[in-house]
Amino acid sequence: MGNEDRDRHFDVIVVGLGGMGSATLYELARRGKRVLGLESFEIPHELGSSHGVNRIIRLAYYEHPSYVPLLRRAYELWQELERRADDSLLITTGSIDTDVADGPVFNGSLESCRLHGVPHEVLTATQTNGRFPGYRLPEGHRALFQADGGFLLSEKCIVAYVQQALALGAQVRTRERVQEWEAGGEGVSVETNQGRYHASRLVITAGAWAAQMVPELAGLAVPERQVLGWFRTAHGPRFAPDAFPVFNAAFPEGRYYGFPEYGTPGLKIGRYHHLNETVQPDSVRRTISREDEEVLRVAVERYFPDANREILSTKTCMFTNSPDEHFILDLLPDRPEVAVAAGFSGHGFKFCSVVGEVLAELVTLGETRHDISLFQVERFRKR
Helix, strand or coil: CCHHHHCCEEEEEEECCCHHHHHHHHHHHHCCCCEEEECCCCCCCCCCCCCCCCEEECCCCCCCCCHHHHHHHHHHHHHHHHHHHCCCCEEECCEEEEEECCCHHHHHHHHHHHHHCCCCEEEEHHHHHHHCCCCCCCCCEEEEEECCCEEECHHHHHHHHHHHHHHCCCEEECCCCEEEEEEECCEEEEEECCEEEEEEEEEECCHHHHHHHCHHHCCCCEEEEEEEEEECCCCHHHHCCCCCCEEEEEECCEEEEEECCECECCEEEEECCCCCCECCCCCCCCCCCHHHHHHHHHHHHHHCHHHCCCEEEEEEEEEEECCCCCCEEEEECCEEEEEEEECCCCCCHHHHHHHHHHHHHHHHHCCCCCCCHHHCCHHHHCC
16 A cells, blocks of 8 residues: 555544544553544634543442442543643542432432442531631521542643653644544545545544434534633632532523633633533534523522622533433444444543543444443434
């Protein structure tokens, strides 16, 4: 095979090099595969779902107890990446999952910890507010504190994975958009705006663009506009990483998530399903309105009042939601040469490291050691 042909033929092609794709690229390269990563934008970029400094990681998981074993492996792999990159990527602050005493966020988190033996503490609102003075939880709330929670430096994680993959021989092409792909008995071919490539296997980790890439995901991986805000704090030490755990909080105004001050000045906060705006990823509104700010400020004012100052920074990103808000992580049933990872529904980044391992195993072995039965595409066909 000549050099030109070799530059067009690979063992695996990975489409999309955000959190999931960058980890997959690395996991394939470390297995000795000749792998190509294609990214429509740059590495990293602010047009998808992984920008804005950081993303929460937590072991207490109300969404479903079966996520906890994956999380334990994710922690191991993130720590391994830190060692390889010789950089700090995971900052431990502890995590707070809070809700009314009989609410699903508190009780689901408690159930997952008990089922999997995750160390935790149960706190009343008064105990939480006394221990973490940046909080003002309302009477009647309960909080589950888990000491291993914290946040990942999301953009740095993506860069670290790509750098490690390149060092192992992976090829990466940026600003190259996939226009179409085909899969058949001879493998897969991928047509971009700059040429055609061939491989035995294809991995699609296209984030908010997943349904555009995989017709089977139409209606199953739906992009939604999300807004993050950073609010200036008084009593800054109350919002330092060693004094203010990350939070996942169900309030009457909605379910919110947030971070201590780090990297960008201010308390960082968002609300899940911000304004319930379904969007097209190439035309999402990125300007911030007064309504966007008020959705966030109402929670800051009531539950984190020492950060109820001017808003210092905002970012627009996207969730890509599945109908049940569980991941889509599978080989395509009718085209097993192709693996997809999509529909992470606003809680996926913490799993990037283990999702990369899962996808690498799926396309090299046809199966994975991890239990991904909750995430199979077939579950939607059974409805």
